[in-house]
Amino acid sequence: MKQTEKTAIVLRYANYGERDRMLTLFSPTRGLIEAAAHGCRRPRSRLLRASELFTLGDFELFEKGGRYTVTGFSLIENFYPLRNDWERLNAGMYMLNLCEAAIQPGENSQELFMLLLHTLSRLTFSDQPWVPLLSGFLAHFANTQGYRPRLRHCVVCGERIADGAPAALDLREGGLVCGRHRQADAPLIAPSERAFLRHVLETGCSAWVEDAERTAPLALMERYVGARLDKPLRVQPPEAPPAGNGSARVQPE
Numbered sequence: 001m002k003q004t005e006k007t008a009i010v011l012r013y014a015n016y017g018e019r020d021r022m023l024t025l026f027s028p029t030r031g032l033i034e035a036a037a038h039g040c041r042r043p044r045s046r047l048l049r050a051s052e053l054f055t056l057g058d059f060e061l062f063e064k065g066g067r068y069t070v071t072g073f074s075l076i077e078n079f080y081p082l083r084n085d086w087e088r089l090n091a092g093m094y095m096l097n098l099c100e101a102a103i104q105p106g107e108n109s110q111e112l113f114m115l116l117l118h119t120l121s122r123l124t125f126s127d128q129p130w131v132p133l134l135s136g137f138l139a140h141f142a143n144t145q146g147y148r149p150r151l152r153h154c155v156v157c158g159e160r161i162a163d164g165a166p167a168a169l170d171l172r173e174g175g176l177v178c179g180r181h182r183q184a185d186a187p188l189i190a191p192s193e194r195a196f197l198r199h200v201l202e203t204g205c206s207a208w209v210e211d212a213e214r215t216a217p218l219a220l221m222e223r224y225v226g227a228r229l230d231k232p233l234r235v236q237p238p239e240a241p242p243a244g245n246g247s248a249r250v251q252p253e
């Protein structure tokens, strides 16, 4: 039996019993933790605020026989305004789900934890459009998981691909392929999309990129990351809004 305190964020919860919830927490030093929050659905429970999605705080955990119970909580941030915008909320839930699919219990994942908090903060408190933010998150997510896409040279022959030349993204090999080594199912990636990814990988996932809403390759990065996950996602990857409504992406050149 032991009592510990962990900074963590709630990735998921499942109701059980009449008033309880099982929380799936992401701790930067301990990875995934399943912890029971007894009575948290009672209106005046002191664990009420601890048991919502996106809640970041210090969780007091009591451990017995490998099972955790939440015994106390202090809130750091709950990203509440995210609930006011359905598309941004959906992007945030997808990020939580990606983290849950990627990390393991007991795993130190500080880099991914900071990436998640940083991107959630931008998504919640800035007016940066969500499509480039999420695309940047996915590029950095791939980097933290060890499959940063290679974006200058063909991953098969090593030949440099000129910035304006046509190229495809090989999802299995993890980067660009030249025309000679492209498999039929490898999607094309436009020069502007490659430039976007190179820029965010060099300068941060919330980097300002000119024309970012047009050049952020959201669907492509969702496929790229999705192909590497061990577990299926519970949340559908969000789609960029159709062209013409202000945060759209048109055909790649």
Ligand SMILES: [Zn+2]
Binding pocket: 154, 155, 156, 157, 158, 159, 177, 178, 179, 180, 181
């Ligand atoms: Zn090649």
